[in-house]
Amino acid sequence: MAQALAFIVLSEKGSELARRLQAQIPGSIVYGLTTRVTHCDVPIMEVAETIRRLFSSGTPIIGICAAGILIRAIAPLLHNKADEPPVLAIAEDGSAIVPLLGGHQGGNRLARRLAEICESTAAITTAGEITHGFSLDDLPEGWRFADPEATKTNVLAAALRDDLRIEGPHHWLPAPLPQNPKGKHCLLISEKHFTEKDTTTTILHPPILTLGVGCARDTDPEELRNLVRATLSAFGFSEGAIAAVVSINVKADEGAVHRLAETLKVPARFFDAETLEKETPRLLNPSDVVFQEVGCHGVAEAAALAAAGPDSQLVIPKQKSQHCTMAVALATRPLDPVSIGYPQGQLSIIGIGPGTALWRTPEATLALAEAEEIVGYGLYLDLIRPLISGKPQHETALGEEALRVDKALTLAATGRRVALVSSGDAGIYGLATLVFERLAQENRPEWNRLCIHVLPGVSAMQAAAARIGAPLGHDFCVISLSDLLTPWDIIAHRLEAAATADFVVALYNPRSQRRQGRFAAAQAILLNARTAATPVILARNLGRSDEKILVRSLGTLDPEEVDMLTLVLIGSSATKHLQLGQHDFVYTPRGYSNKTS
Numbered sequence: 344m345a346q347a348l349a350f351i352v353l354s355e356k357g358s359e360l361a362r363r364l365q366a367q368i369p370g371s372i373v374y375g376l377t378t379r380v381t382h383c384d385v386p387i388m389e390v391a392e393t394i395r396r397l398f399s400s401g402t403p404i405i406g407i408c409a410a411g412i413l414i415r416a417i418a419p420l421l422h423n424k425a426d427e428p429p430v431l432a433i434a435e436d437g438s439a440i441v442p443l444l445g446g447h448q449g450g451n452r453l454a455r456r457l458a459e460i461c462e463s464t465a466a467i468t469t470a471g472e473i474t475h476g477f478s479l480d481d482l483p484e485g486w487r488f489a490d491p492e493a494t495k496t497n498v499l500a501a502a503l504r505d506d507l508r509i510e511g512p513h514h515w516l517p518a519p520l521p522q523n524p525k526g527k528h529c530l531l532i533s534e535k536h537f538t539e540k541d542t543t544t545t546i547l548h549p550p551i552l553t554l555g556v557g558c559a560r561d562t563d564p565e566e567l568r569n570l571v572r573a574t575l576s577a578f579g580f581s582e583g584a585i586a587a588v589v590s591i592n593v594k595a596d597e598g599a600v601h602r603l604a605e606t607l608k609v610p611a612r613f614f615d616a617e618t619l620e621k622e623t624p625r626l627l628n629p630s631d632v633v634f635q636e637v638g639c640h641g642v643a644e645a646a647a648l649a650a651a652g653p654d655s656q657l658v659i660p661k662q663k664s665q666h667c668t669m670a671v672a673l674a675t676r677p678l679d680p681v682s683i684g685y686p687q688g689q690l691s692i693i694g695i696g697p698g699t700a701l702w703r704t705p706e707a708t709l710a711l712a713e714a715e716e717i718v719g720y721g722l723y724l725d726l727i728r729p730l731i732s733g734k735p736q737h738e739t740a741l742g743e744e745a746l747r748v749d750k751a752l753t754l755a756a757t758g759r760r761v762a763l764v765s766s767g768d769a770g771i772y773g774l775a776t777l778v779f780e781r782l783a784q785e786n787r788p789e790w791n792r793l794c795i796h797v798l799p800g801v802s803a804m805q806a807a808a809a810r811i812g813a814p815l816g817h818d819f820c821v822i823s824l825s826d827l828l829t830p831w832d833i834i835a836h837r838l839e840a841a842a843t844a845d846f847v848v849a850l851y852n853p854r855s856q857r858r859q860g861r862f863a864a865a866q867a868i869l870l871n872a873r874t875a876a877t878p879v880i881l882a883r884n885l886g887r888s889d890e891k892i893l894v895r896s897l898g899t900l901d902p903e904e905v906d907m908l909t910l911v912l913i914g915s916s917a918t919k920h921l922q923l924g925q926h927d928f929v930y931t932p933r934g935y936s937n938k939t940s
Contacts, residue, residue: 347370347371347372347402347709347712347713348368348370348371348372348402348403348404348405348453349371349372349374349397349402349403349404349405350365350371350372350373350374350405350406350407351374351390351393351394351404351405351406351413352373352374352375352376352380352383352407352408353375353376353379353380353390353407353408353412354376354379354380354407354435355380355381356435356436357380357407357435358373358375358380358381358382358383360407360433360435360436360437360461361373361383361405361407362382362729362732363460364405364460364461365729365732366732366733367733368456369715369733369734370712370713371405371712372384372385372708372709372712372730373385373730374387374393374397375387377701382729383700384700384708384712384730385703385708386700390416391412391415391416394406394412394416394417395416395417395419395420398416398417398420398427399420401426401428402428403428403429403445403449403453404428404429404430404431405431405432405433405453405457406430406431406433407433407434407435408435410432410443413430413432414443417430417444421444424445425448427444427445427448428444428445428448429444429445429446429448429449429450429453430442430443430444430445430450431443431450431453431454433457433461437460437461437462437463438461438463439463439464439466440454440457440461440463440464440465440466441454441466442454442465442466442467442468446467446468446469451465451467451469454466482547483677484679484680485549485586485609485677485678485679485680486548486549486677487547487550487583487584488546488547488548488583489536489537489547489548489583490545490546498520498528498530498545501526501527501528505521505523505526506526506527506528507520507522507523507526507528507529507530508522508523508524508525508528508529508530509522509529509530509531510529510530510531510532510533511531511532511533512532512549513530515549515676515677516532527543528543528544528545529541529543529544530544530545531544531545531546531547532546532547532548532549533546533547533581533584534548534551534552534580534581534673535579535580535581535584536575536576536579536580536581536582548581548583548584549584549677550584550585550609550677550678550680551584551586551674551676551677551678552584552585552586552651552658552671552672552673552674553585553586553587553646553650553651553655553671553672553674553678553683554571554587554588554589554647554669554670554671555589555590555642555644555645555646555647555648555650555669555670555671555672556571556588556590556594556603556642556646556667556668557590557591557594557642557643557646557667557668557669558594558597558599558600558666558667558668559666560597561598561599562597562599562666562667563599563666564598564599564602564603566599566664566665566666566667567599567600567602567603567667567669568602568603568606569664570662570663570664570669571669574659574662574669574671575659575671578658578659580658580659580671582607585607585609585671586609586674586677586678587609587610587611587612587650587678587680587683588600588603588604588609588610588611588612589611589612589613589646589647589649589650589683589684590611590613590614590643590646591613591614591615591619591637591639591642591646592613592614592615592789592792593616593637593788593792595613596687596791596792596793596794599667601687610680610681610683610686611686611687612650612680612683612685612686613684613685613687613758614645614646614649614650614684616637616639617639618649618684619639619641619645619646619649620638620639620640620645621649622639622641622644622645622648623639623640623641625644625648625657626640626641626645626648627644627657627660627661628641628644628660628661629641641661642668643661643668644657644660644661644670644672646670646684647670647671647672648672649684650672650678650684651672651673651674651678652674652675652676652678654675655672655673655674655675656672657670657672657673658672658673684758685757685758687758687793687794688754688755688756688757688758688759688760688761688792688793688794689755689759689760689761689793689794689796690751690752690755690761690763690778690793690794690795690796691710691714691760691761691762691763691795691796691798692763692765692769692773692774692775692778692795692797692798693707693710693711693762693763693764693765693769693798693800694707694765694766694767694768694769694771694798694799694800694801694802695707695711695723695726695727695765695766695767696766696767696800696801696806696886697767697801697803697806697885697886697887698726698766698884698885698886698887698890699886699887701886702800702801702806702886703727704799704800704801706798706799707798707800710762710796710798711727711731711762711764712730713760714731714734714760714761714762715735715759715761716735716736716737716751716754716759716760716761716762717731717734717735717736717761717762717764718736718737718738718739718747718750718751718754718761718762718763718764719736719737719738719739719747719762719763719764720738720741720747720764721738721740722741723764723765723766724736724738724764726766727764731762737751737754744774745777745781748763748774748777748778749781751763751778752781752782752787752790753790755790755793756787756789756790756792756793763778766800766803767801767803768799768800768801768802769798769799770797770799771802771804771821772823772851772852775797778795803851803882803885803910804819804849804910804912806882806885806886806910807849807880807882807885807910807912808912810882810890810892811880811882811892811894811912811927811928811929812921812928812929812930813928813929813930813931814847814880814914814918814929814930814931815847815849815912815931816930816931816932816933817847817915817917817931817933817934818844818846818847818915819846819847819848819849819915819931820841820844820846820848820849821848821849821851822834822837822838822841822848822849822850822851823850823851823852824850824851824852824853824854824858824861824865825852825855825858826858826861831861834861834865835864835865835868838865838868838869839871841869842868842869842871842873845872845915845916845917846915847912847915847918847931848869848912848913849910849911849913850862850865850910850911850912850913851910852907853865853906853909853910854902854905854906854909855906855907862905862911863902866897866900866902869897869913870897870898873897873913873914873916874897874898875897875898875899876896877897877913877914877915877916877918878894878895878896878897878914878918878919878920878929879895879897879900879913880892880893880894880895880911880929881893881894881895881900881905881909881910881911882909882910882911882912883906883908883910884908885910894929897913897914912929914931915931918930918931919931919932
């Protein structure tokens with residue numbers, strides 16, 4: 344996935360502008376200085392260090408701050424302009440947008456877009472854009488020079504001295520270049536591969552070829568890669584002109600297909616059998632055997648033609664190796680891969696932590712920013728509303744977890760990037776388990792082909808433990824008191840085992856209106872094996888404005904203090920309650936003092 348754009352804000356006024364821009368730029372994240380910014384997606388303590396980390400990871404940066412702050416932070420990292428992500432400075436009132444770095448990596452385009460939103464000026468200073476309105480260093484998506492080290496600057500230099508001729512269909516270029524039909528320097532636009540190098544010729548490949556592939560399940564990626572490499576060479580076509588690797592949707596989870604796309608640095612896109620079957624009249628090698636297997640008369644040829652469009656033609660008919668097939672189609676114009684078929688669907692099951700953005704992992708924040716659809720319980724989505732603003736949001740009620748999971752899987756099966764949101768950690772009484780349960784129960788092909796990631800989050804028990812000290816310093820267990828899905832006798836047996844084994848016990852879902860007596864019963868079970876003085880931590884609304892942390896004893900604890908928003912930690916026989924001045928701490932020794940003595 345592409346790097347999400349990062350706003351760096353150092354003031355409340357800057358935060359307001361960032362939120363306004365974020366609403367217009369899906370996939371952006373607001374980083375705010377904790378001492379000055381109240382609301383942001385990622386609170387930061389060290390501004391310069393954060394800027395350097397984002398820059399080093401290739402993340403585009405928009406600093407709503409003085410340009411000097413960005414310059415001083417990044418200066419030690421500047422080595423190669425070809426590898427630098429865009430870095431822009433914006434005045435707090437949006438009156439000026441200055442692309443400092445990465446102008447040829449999309450920075451200038453981004454500056455113009457921001458200027459439109461702010462109704463201000465983008466201070467573009469790169470010579471090519473001033474002279475010709477665009478830069479050969481920042482071509483449209485998919486366009487490539489045959490030799491990245493070729494003298495692109497010589498093309499512009501030749502154009503400036505009226506010594507450039509252009510060969511090939513150049514009406515596709517984003518803006519016209521001055522040219523001289525008798526010029527010595529040539530910009531050659533072609534999908535062909537040229538082996539001989541000419542110092543006066545620069546070859547530019549438009550994204551005009553589509554590579555259709557098919558393969559047996561679990562094919563060695565090298566076999567497919569070798570077939571493609573050898574075939575393109577034999578037919579004289581360049582890999583640089585390939586717009587996308589395409590196939591039938593039953594191959595959406597095929598590793599060899601995705602590995603090939605990654606190697607060629609193009610997207611992998613897919614079609615259903617019905618769409619591919621419509622290409623049958625144009626196939627050079629239709630197959631009844633293939634039709635019986637997948638529902639269309641061809642995969643490689645049909646996918647290449649469907650991707651290249653109705654006016655396209657096969658320039659490489661189906662070629663085969665032991666386990667793979669491939670074909671290539673030539674489009675009549677450069678292609679936008681995003682409009683071709685659909686990608687493999689992605690489902691990210693995300694734990695957003697207990698509440699505060701300080702406890703949300705950077706991985707979770709990035710996945711939310713990059714998601715196209717958000718699915719979750721409304722209370723949890725409320726915690727991340729600014730970050731997901733402008734994205735389709737699908738909410739279900741409490742108790743409708745299966746409906747929520749099915750919705751997320753079905754959306755992802757259409758080729759979307761979907762985020763399924765849980766509080767805390769998605770794998771601890773969260774939705775991750777239910778996702779895999781539903782996959783096993785339904786066994787739907789379209790669900791089984793998804794790319795699924797579980798992203799860990801800070802759990803409520805971790806947050807509660809950190810707030811009060813170190814009660815989980817030795818062995819512990821976690822038990823849910825909800826008997827909606829687990830019979831009470833099983834829960835009681837587990838409580839008895841935990842009490843006997845002397846675990847620190849974290850209790851989730853401790854008490855609700857419907858289950859008034861379960862917590863008291865659990866308390867009684869634990870008292871059978873613990874002293875009445877055993878420390879108990881009650882942590883309610885962790886990470887939110889009304890957070891409350893209380894320390895009680897097991898014998899005197901009043902169940903009325905506990906509800907569904909409370910996480911309960913019950914100490915072991917070794918757990919200690921330490922009072923230092925006005926501060927309470929609870930910890931469970933692991934035996935280090937015995938070791939040192």
